[in-house]
Amino acid sequence: MMESGPLTGPVPTDGTAGATHPRSAELSGVPAKPNPAANPSNGEIGGTFWRRFTFRRPLAALILQRLGLSVGLLFAVSLMIFGGIEALPGDFATTYLGQSATPQAVENIRKDLGLDRPWTERYVSWLGGAVQGDFGTSWASKNSVGEQISKRLGNSLFLAFFAALVSVPLAVGLGMLAVQFRNRLPDKIINVVSLAAISLPEFFVGYLLIMFFAVKYGVATFPATVYDSMSFTERLSAIALPVATLVLVVLAHMMRMTRAAILNVMSSAYVETAELKGLGMFRIIARHAAPNAVAPVINVIALNLAYLVVGVVVVEVVFVYPGMGQYMVDAVTVRDMPVVQACGLIFAAFYIFLNMAADILAIIANPRLRHPR
Amino acid sequence: MSDYKDYLTRQVMLGKMNRREFLGRAAAAGILASTAGTLFATSAAAQEPKRGGHLKLGLEGAAATDSKDPAKALSQFMFVVGRNWGDMLVESHPTTGAPVPALAESWEPSTDASTWTFTIRKGVKFHDGKELTLDDVIKTLQRHTDEKSESGALGVMKSIKEIKADGDKLVLVLTEGNADLPLLLTDYHLIIQPGGGIDKPDAMIGTGPFKVTSFEAGVRATFEKNADDWRTDRGYVDSVELIAMNDATARIAALSSGQVHYINRVDPKTVNLLKKAPTVEILNTSGRGHYVFIMHCNTAPFDNNDLRMALKYSMDRETMVQRILGGYGKVGNDFPINDTYALFPEGIEQRAYDPDKAAFHYKKSGHSGPVLLRTSDVAFPGAVDAAVLYQESAKKAGIEIEVKREPGDGYWTNVWNVQPFSTSYWGGRPTQDQMYSTAYLSTADWNDTRFKRPDFDKILLEARSELDESKRKDMYRTMAMMVRDEGGLILPMFNDFVNASTKQVKGYVHDIGNDMSNGYVATRVWLDA
Numbered sequence: 001m002m003e004s005g006p007l008t009g010p011v012p013t014d015g016t017a018g019a020t021h022p023r024s025a026e027l028s029g030v031p032a033k034p035n036p037a038a039n040p041s042n043g044e045i046g047g048t049f050w051r052r053f054t055f056r057r058p059l060a061a062l063i064l065q066r067l068g069l070s071v072g073l074l075f076a077v078s079l080m081i082f083g084g085i086e087a088l089p090g091d092f093a094t095t096y097l098g099q100s101a102t103p104q105a106v107e108n109i110r111k112d113l114g115l116d117r118p119w120t121e122r123y124v125s126w127l128g129g130a131v132q133g134d135f136g137t138s139w140a141s142k143n144s145v146g147e148q149i150s151k152r153l154g155n156s157l158f159l160a161f162f163a164a165l166v167s168v169p170l171a172v173g174l175g176m177l178a179v180q181f182r183n184r185l186p187d188k189i190i191n192v193v194s195l196a197a198i199s200l201p202e203f204f205v206g207y208l209l210i211m212f213f214a215v216k217y218g219v220a221t222f223p224a225t226v227y228d229s230m231s232f233t234e235r236l237s238a239i240a241l242p243v244a245t246l247v248l249v250v251l252a253h254m255m256r257m258t259r260a261a262i263l264n265v266m267s268s269a270y271v272e273t274a275e276l277k278g279l280g281m282f283r284i285i286a287r288h289a290a291p292n293a294v295a296p297v298i299n300v301i302a303l304n305l306a307y308l309v310v311g312v313v314v315v316e317v318v319f320v321y322p323g324m325g326q327y328m329v330d331a332v333t334v335r336d337m338p339v340v341q342a343c344g345l346i347f348a349a350f351y352i353f354l355n356m357a358a359d360i361l362a363i364i365a366n367p368r369l370r371h372p373r
Numbered sequence: 374m375s376d377y378k379d380y381l382t383r384q385v386m387l388g389k390m391n392r393r394e395f396l397g398r399a400a401a402a403g404i405l406a407s408t409a410g411t412l413f414a415t416s417a418a419a420q421e422p423k424r425g426g427h428l429k430l431g432l433e434g435a436a437a438t439d440s441k442d443p444a445k446a447l448s449q450f451m452f453v454v455g456r457n458w459g460d461m462l463v464e465s466h467p468t469t470g471a472p473v474p475a476l477a478e479s480w481e482p483s484t485d486a487s488t489w490t491f492t493i494r495k496g497v498k499f500h501d502g503k504e505l506t507l508d509d510v511i512k513t514l515q516r517h518t519d520e521k522s523e524s525g526a527l528g529v530m531k532s533i534k535e536i537k538a539d540g541d542k543l544v545l546v547l548t549e550g551n552a553d554l555p556l557l558l559t560d561y562h563l564i565i566q567p568g569g570g571i572d573k574p575d576a577m578i579g580t581g582p583f584k585v586t587s588f589e590a591g592v593r594a595t596f597e598k599n600a601d602d603w604r605t606d607r608g609y610v611d612s613v614e615l616i617a618m619n620d621a622t623a624r625i626a627a628l629s630s631g632q633v634h635y636i637n638r639v640d641p642k643t644v645n646l647l648k649k650a651p652t653v654e655i656l657n658t659s660g661r662g663h664y665v666f667i668m669h670c671n672t673a674p675f676d677n678n679d680l681r682m683a684l685k686y687s688m689d690r691e692t693m694v695q696r697i698l699g700g701y702g703k704v705g706n707d708f709p710i711n712d713t714y715a716l717f718p719e720g721i722e723q724r725a726y727d728p729d730k731a732a733f734h735y736k737k738s739g740h741s742g743p744v745l746l747r748t749s750d751v752a753f754p755g756a757v758d759a760a761v762l763y764q765e766s767a768k769k770a771g772i773e774i775e776v777k778r779e780p781g782d783g784y785w786t787n788v789w790n791v792q793p794f795s796t797s798y799w800g801g802r803p804t805q806d807q808m809y810s811t812a813y814l815s816t817a818d819w820n821d822t823r824f825k826r827p828d829f830d831k832i833l834l835e836a837r838s839e840l841d842e843s844k845r846k847d848m849y850r851t852m853a854m855m856v857r858d859e860g861g862l863i864l865p866m867f868n869d870f871v872n873a874s875t876k877q878v879k880g881y882v883h884d885i886g887n888d889m890s891n892g893y894v895a896t897r898v899w900l901d902a
Contacts, residue, residue, distance in 0.1 A: 088782060088783065089780070089782060089783030089786060089787050090782075090783040090785075090786040090787070094785070094786045095783070095785075095786065096438075096447075103818060104520060104527075105523060105527065108520060108521060108523055109523060112523075138437075138438060139438075140436075140438030140439075140440060141437070141438050141439060141440050141441075141590050142440065142575075143590070148437065148590075151589075152437075207622060207626075210623075210626045210630075211626070214626060214630045214632070215626055215629050215630040218630060218631075222626060222627060222630060222632055223431070223616060223618060223623060223627050223632060225592060225593055225616055225617075227587070227589060227592060227593050228587070228589075229587070317619060317620045317623070318620055318622070318623055319623070320431075320616065320617070320618050320619075320620070320623050320627075322589070322591065322592040322593075322617075326437070326591070326619075327437045327591070330436040330437040330438050330591055331437065331438060333436070333438075334436070334438050336438055339437075339438075
């Protein structure tokens with residue numbers, strides 16, 4: 001009873017799920033308004049195409065539903081960013097010219113960019129371009145937003161990828177190690193060091209690394225500016241310090257979540273059984289405990305990955321790294337609306353996508369979540 | 374005394390002190406100026422420029438929104454970029470501020486200074502191989518005169534009525550006489566571009582000592598030596614790299630680890646720590662920029678000159694220079710001109726902190742209750758601290774100042790030039806006339822003290838077309854006194870430009886014109902191996 005409990009049981013395939021558990025189908029259909037029985041074309045299950053689809057392929061339906069919601073969410077985000085910038089004091093013309101603005105120059109810029117039109121009209125025309133993939137041109141530099149962003153986004157992803165490549169396996173591995181040596185010296189060392197790293201603000205960690213590795217010993221490359229003509233290895237050497245900073249910042253969170261989730265599962269009865277039947281500790285953690293602890297860990301990893309892409313502006317500034325964050329801050333400072341909108345949308349898309357991916361992975365790992373009650 | 378002289382001499386030899394500073398301190402100590410003459414001659418002769426090398430500069434002030442069009446250059450970063458690839462018609466002398474020939478070989482004013490004839494240099498080639506023509510010059514100036522160009526030099530160009538060719542000479546007809554016209558053409562936006570840059574304003578093709586090899590807005594710009602440069606006394610290094618570094622600590626780390634040779638905008642708060650680094654040299658240059666507290670002369674309660682005087686006497690200028698500028702600056706005297714300007718009116722008594730006089734004027738003004746001062750850190754570095762210091766010094770005179778911190782975002786739109794009492798800063802202008810016309814003429818857009826005096830305006834306009842220098846100097850003296858004693862300007866300090874370089878960098882010219890050797894830093898220095 002304990003060992004083959006529903007938690008570790010084989011994942012039922014989508015097709016059989018519907019046929020063998022009619023009750024769950026009924027439950028998942030509750031919120032739908034049209035009366036399923038009223039549809040004469042399908043006697044057995046009834047309902048619209050979407051209802052049938054939900055019934056037969058709950059996972060695919062769930063993903064589709066999440067995608068739909070994401071699009072709606074992105075739309076709402078774009079509206080909020082637009083509204084937010086409108087609410088900031090001063091518009092592009094006055095902030096771009098700063099102290100040196102003359103009424104005539106401000107007037108010229110406003111007319112040029114159509115800032116004299118009502119905001120609804122401007123939003124709709126921007127949206128019209130954006131859905132076709134045209135984010136327009138930057139007001140300040142007159143360059144294509146899409147082109148500039150692709151470069152900056154590439155840089156951000158490059159940094160985030162390597163930070164994730166180091167930090168995720170390290171965090172999960174250390175978490176498992178901490179469980180294995182729970183409440184003993186290695187566990188305590190791992191905990192103290194990672195907590196210390198997370199307690200220091202990221203810019204401070206950055207400055208410390210710069211001070212020791214760039215200024216004192218001169219072994220690391222600083223500034224971390226990357227540019228087109230750089231070779232791949234040069235780029236790697238340039239991002240070494242920012243990657244180290246980011247790893248230190250995100251490591252503790254993921255590591256501790258892994259540790260807590262596994263410990264939670266370890267106290268359950270089926271693990272005790274595994275122990276009793278003589279399995280080794282590491283095998284129990286890897287084979288039996290980890291799969292059940294995976295959902296919360298995935299969520300934390302997804303959040304941290306999202307942070308690595310969109311939340312690293314401070315690290316970018318400290319290391320002089322040309323990523324998306326700095327680009328967006330520059331644009332907000334002068335109210336360069338097309339750039340801010342595009343950056344905001346991309347950031348939102350990353351967050352939404354990563355969270356969705358985390359949800360879906362959690363559902364795949366845990367079939368019970370497939371049929372929400 | 375001789376020890377002090379030796380000390381000063383050593384500072385000069387080490388390149389730690391510029392001529393102006395030496396003369397100032399030496400005069401204070403009673404050392405003859407002739408000593409200075411020989412000293413500077415030898416120290417200059419000892420430095421023979423070396424050619425070659427790759428110069429790296431870490432600069433604050435770049436943004437992803439920077440435009441490549443020189444007409445729209447605003448940031449410190451783009452200022453240096455433009456100076457590297459382009460030339461103006463006229464340059465200003467680094468120590469005297471007088472106009473010196475650049476792409477214009479010579480010039481001649483009419484007797485009333487309202488028509489100017491310029492001879493354009495021949496045999497100068499643009500980076501694309503084309504020869505500079507009079508037509509290029511005319512078109513460039515026309516582009517900046519056009520309202521639609523959104524040029525930063527529009528204000529300067531307003532006074533030019535007509536731009537035309539007379540044979541092979543350039544003729545500028547002004548709306549009124551202006552003895553300072555050549556200096557106006559030193560504006561960093563007015564880079565001469567092929568075809569005036571009308572077709573390709575973003576091309577970054579000019580006649581400067583360096584050609585642009587790559588440019589990424591807000592990130593980096595690289596340059597290589599222009600082999601066809603028309604001048605031999607500049608552009609000593611083979612290539613230049615400008616890296617955008619907006620974080621002050623990152624700049625200092627990059628300099629002290631030797632990753633860059635030069636950084637700008639060293640924070641006065643950390644400059645003393647940076648000074649201790651053995652490889653680093655602090656480069657501070659007296660400048661024309663000043664930090665100000667501005668009152669609207671036409672708005673109650675500041676429409677009362679006694680209250681204005683009370684507030685002026687409540688300002689402890691020495692403390693401001695020490696605490697806010699870390700000593701890297703000079704005290705101000707409530708008019709916007711200092712001794713770096715040509716025709717500076719000497720001998721005006723320095724206004725000092727005097728709580729008694731402040732209390733006297735305050736009582737006479739009949740004002741009671743707190744005075745509201747609005748400030749923000751964007752007004753100038755340390756503006757909020759300065760406001761609090763001011764609050765303290767005014768309290769001793771019995772004047773209560775209420776400091777209100779405003780959001781930095783939108784400060785220039787909602788507070789500066791809008792609210793009756795606020796903090797702000799002014800960059801320098803090439804001439805006294807420009808400074809007064811920009812902010813103290815009754816009709817000026819940026820008259821941020823609402824100083825509206827027809828008698829002042831009249832002298833200003835007269836001085837502008839006066840070619841007799843001694844008469845002009847007298848006029849500027851009268852104007853300075855009017856602003857000092859009746860205006861709404863409290864000017865506690867002129868800030869130095871504080872930059873730093875590694876000891877490898879030689880030949881740095883302390884230019885009073887503007888920050889970073891007037892933007893020419895990369896073209897003037899060389900690297901000593």
